[in-house]
Amino acid sequence: MRSLVTTARPWLIYHWLFSFLLPYKSVLMVFVLSGLFLSAVELSIPKFIEWFTDHIVLERDFHAFWKMLAAIGVLFVLSIVVTGWKNKQQRILQEKPSMDILQAQFIHLRKLGFSYYEQHPSGETLSLFQDENGRMVLLKQN
Numbered sequence: 110m111r112s113l114v115t116t117a118r119p120w121l122i123y124h125w126l127f128s129f130l131l132p133y134k135s136v137l138m139v140f141v142l143s144g145l146f147l148s149a150v151e152l153s154i155p156k157f158i159e160w161f162t163d164h165i166v167l168e169r170d171f172h173a174f175w176k177m178l179a180a181i182g183v184l185f186v187l188s189i190v191v192t193g194w195k196n197k198q199q200r201i202l203q204e205k206p207s208m209d210i211l212q213a214q215f216i217h218l219r220k221l222g223f224s225y226y227e228q229h230p231s232g233e234t235l236s237l238f239q240d241e242n243g244r245m246v247l248l249k250q251n
Contacts (some may be wrong), residue, residue, distance in 0.1 A: 129206040129213075136201050143195040150188045157181060 130137060157177060165174045214237060218225075226234070 126206075126210070129209045130202070132209075133202060133205060136198050140195060140198040140202060143191045143198065146191055147188055147195065150184050153184065154181075 157180075161174075161177060164170065165177065218234065218237075
């Protein structure tokens, strides 16, 4: 039955896996927003260079130069802080749903009757833990 679900309807597995991310949607939102902020900072560097060459050098505006240097410094410090925060959120998104999946599998296996364990070898039962966790990791990598 397990192979039927995985080959005929793989979207059911993705739906099941994504259901474990729902409690962490605020963490996911912070992760996405921090990525957008870091991308904006990286994209602003060529604009600073353009502004430097077109305005500051031509007009010899030292006041604007120091303002630009301060803005770049603030953005650099913010990007370091946001990168650390993003890495923390990524770790949370990787570890906590994986633990929730393992816990849900364990609870489900505990609810199954003795007849399940008579019909299925223990190695197959234990491999379920690794298979589903492996799918979650592959889903995150793709």
